[in-house]
Amino acid sequence: MELLPPFHVATPGSIAAAVAAGQDHAASRFIAGGTDLMVNLRHGIGDPATLIDLRGIPELRHVSAEPDGLVIGAAVTLAELAEHPAVASRYPAIATAAAAVGAPAHRAAGTVGGNLCLDTRCIFYNRSAWWREANGFCLKYQGDTCHVAPTGKRCHAAFSGDLAPALLVHAAEIDIAGPGGVRRQPLAELYAEDGAAHLSLAPGEFLVRVVVAADPWPASYAKARARGAIDFPLAGVAVALRRSGEEVDGLRVALTGTNARPFLLAGTDALLGAPVSPAWLDRLGRLVQKQVSPMRTTLLAAQYRRRVAAALAQRLAATLGGLDAVGRAA
Amino acid sequence: MSQTAKRVRAFRLNGRAHEVLVADNVLLLDTLREALGLTGTKRGCDGGECGACTVLIDGTPRLACLTRTEECEGHGVETIEGLVENGRMSRLQRAFHERLGTQCGYCTPGMVMAAEGLLRRNPDPSAAEIRAALAGNICRCTGYVKIVEAIEDAARGAP
Ligand SMILES: Cc1cc2nc3c(=O)[nH]c(=O)nc-3n(C[C@H](O)[C@H](O)[C@H](O)COP(=O)(O)OP(=O)(O)OC[C@H]3O[C@@H](n4cnc5c(N)ncnc54)[C@H](O)[C@@H]3O)c2cc1C
Ligand code: SF4
Ligand code: FES
Ligand code: FES
Numbered sequence: 001m002e003l004l005p006p007f008h009v010a011t012p013g014s015i016a017a018a019v020a021a022g023q024d025h026a027a028s029r030f031i032a033g034g035t036d037l038m039v040n041l042r043h044g045i046g047d048p049a050t051l052i053d054l055r056g057i058p059e060l061r062h063v064s065a066e067p068d069g070l071v072i073g074a075a076v077t078l079a080e081l082a083e084h085p086a087v088a089s090r091y092p093a094i095a096t097a098a099a100a101v102g103a104p105a106h107r108a109a110g111t112v113g114g115n116l117c118l119d120t121r122c123i124f125y126n127r128s129a130w131w132r133e134a135n136g137f138c139l140k141y142q143g144d145t146c147h148v149a150p151t152g153k154r155c156h157a158a159f160s161g162d163l164a165p166a167l168l169v170h171a172a173e174i175d176i177a178g179p180g181g182v183r184r185q186p187l188a189e190l191y192a193e194d195g196a197a198h199l200s201l202a203p204g205e206f207l208v209r210v211v212v213a214a215d216p217w218p219a220s221y222a223k224a225r226a227r228g229a230i231d232f233p234l235a236g237v238a239v240a241l242r243r244s245g246e247e248v249d250g251l252r253v254a255l256t257g258t259n260a261r262p263f264l265l266a267g268t269d270a271l272l273g274a275p276v277s278p279a280w281l282d283r284l285g286r287l288v289q290k291q292v293s294p295m296r297t298t299l300l301a302a303q304y305r306r307r308v309a310a311a312l313a314q315r316l317a318a319t320l321g322g323l324d325a326v327g328r329a330a
Numbered sequence: 331m332s333q334t335a336k337r338v339r340a341f342r343l344n345g346r347a348h349e350v351l352v353a354d355n356v357l358l359l360d361t362l363r364e365a366l367g368l369t370g371t372k373r374g375c376d377g378g379e380c381g382a383c384t385v386l387i388d389g390t391p392r393l394a395c396l397t398r399t400e401e402c403e404g405h406g407v408e409t410i411e412g413l414v415e416n417g418r419m420s421r422l423q424r425a426f427h428e429r430l431g432t433q434c435g436y437c438t439p440g441m442v443m444a445a446e447g448l449l450r451r452n453p454d455p456s457a458a459e460i461r462a463a464l465a466g467n468i469c470r471c472t473g474y475v476k477i478v479e480a481i482e483d484a485a486r487g488a489p
Contacts, residue, residue, distance in 0.1 A: 004355040006334040009400055038396045039377050053401075103466025104444070105384060105393045229465030230379060
């Protein structure tokens with residue numbers, strides 16, 4: 001693989017120093033565990049003169065699970081998050097998603113912020129520089145044609161981070177620091193449906209923390225992948241489902257791996273007020289199949305990813321709704 | 331193209347204080363293999379996918395092909411060379427040997443370091459825990475069964 005481009009690393013010790021570093025160095029990138037960015041840099045994707053390592057900022061390294069909610073620093077590692085006792089017991093979907101990333105060494109280095117700001121993925125993009133060059137590059141970087149949808153004008157590379165859907169179904173918010181100070185916004189607003197520009201961060205902005213409300217709805221996460229470890233999700237689904245008696249009175253479904261952004265399924269309100277039943281699960285499955293738009297960006301067929309996304313959503317909802325995983329009375 | 335100035339980075343390597351003069355964009359894998367001659371740590375995929383380059387940083391398995399040398403400043407790095415005790419293989423290394431947990435041997439240093447990290451945290455792991463800890467280490471030869479057995483043996487105190 002190629003050598004790394006020349007860069008120097010800045011290690012700010014506070015949010016203010018990191019913001020200042022971002023302003024001082026025009027061609028800079030933020031980095032945390034580096035398990036995504038280092039691979040891309042070695043593939044000749046990006047040529048930053050400065051990497052700003054966020055892990056030396058104490059506020060970013062902290063998880064606090066108080067009765068009034070969960071706060072996760074952006075530089076907390078996925079291993080720390082998955083093993084945090086309060087997260088594992090009160091927010092199992094988040095712990096499951098964190099534990100489903102890559103393999104142990106990725107989780108020991110990889111962080112929450114890096115996972116949420118992961119670059120999008122495509123079989124024509126996650127390649128060496130010479131491979132991409134031989135193929136005429138592509139629309140996402142250095143080229144002008146998309147090899148997946150050559151007549152289109154946008155990139156369909158898939159967002160493939162595991163954590164985002166588990167946070168989206170808990171209506172998580174994020175704090176973003178930048179030259180304008182710190183602002184809070186829903187996590188969902190971080191993302192846009194464009195594989196070449198899927199994050200709404202302005203230059204110099206970075207994630208500080210994720211905030212999740214207390215009393216989360218019961219939720220779970222599952223992913224489909226080719227092997228039992230290492231692989232990114234071909235489709236990943238989180239479901240949060242609250243019942244009052246038998247009837248579903250709260251439902252959020254979020255997906256990753258199928259689109260250029262992780263997203264909350266729209267139209268779930270139509271499923272409220274009824275118990276989970278085989279017919280109800282059919283409707284949920286159809287809703288998922290309609291809104292996911294997997295393209296030929298992975299080695300497995302797009303149609304498989306569409307169907308497995310729906311099947312995972314149905315399985316999780318069935319279990320949360322008191323049925324067994326295939327929708328029979330448990 | 332001017333940002334490659336080298337700096338002295340101090341860290342512990344296999345228990346001994348070390349200083350290396352290195353640019354920020356140099357990987358730990360290259361420092362170990364090229365600058366320090368510690369070629370026990372293998373370069374497999376070179377992209378975080380195979381585990382052949384697994385070393386311990388502060389006792390935790392990490393991938394040397396995704397880690398910059400600069401990040402190791404002030405930390406403790408351990409490689410396969412560090413497991414040798416008075417010129418003899420450690421119990422875990424011997425178990426790989428006795429149990430045929432190694433064939434071509436290319437994945438072995440990474441496997442052993444991942445297992446070493448596990449056994450320090452959990453001296454008596456179940457087979458499932460062993461498999462989970464080694465989930466990021468790929469072996470083309472053994473079929474994994476002998477590797478798991480070797481680690482079980484090492485944990486039990488045999489051979
Ligand atoms: C073989 C392999 C398998 C993998 N499998 C999976 C998988 O199954 N699921 C999965 O989700 N991921 C997977 N990953 C990707 C990666 O390991 C994780 O997503 C990890 O959480 C990334 O975090 P990081 O800190 O290492 O990110 P980095 O590489 O440090 O950063 C990733 C991106 O986020 C940006 N960034 C980092 N922190 C911040 C911040 N605080 N604010 C703003 N931007 C920031 C960086 O600029 C960069 O663009 C895999 C990687 C490899 C190499
Ligand atoms: S979807 Fe198209 S533009 Fe995007 S990375 Fe793949 S080939 Fe390139
Ligand atoms: S060489 Fe580092 S993971 Fe393969
Ligand atoms: S022994 Fe040959 S790759 Fe594992």
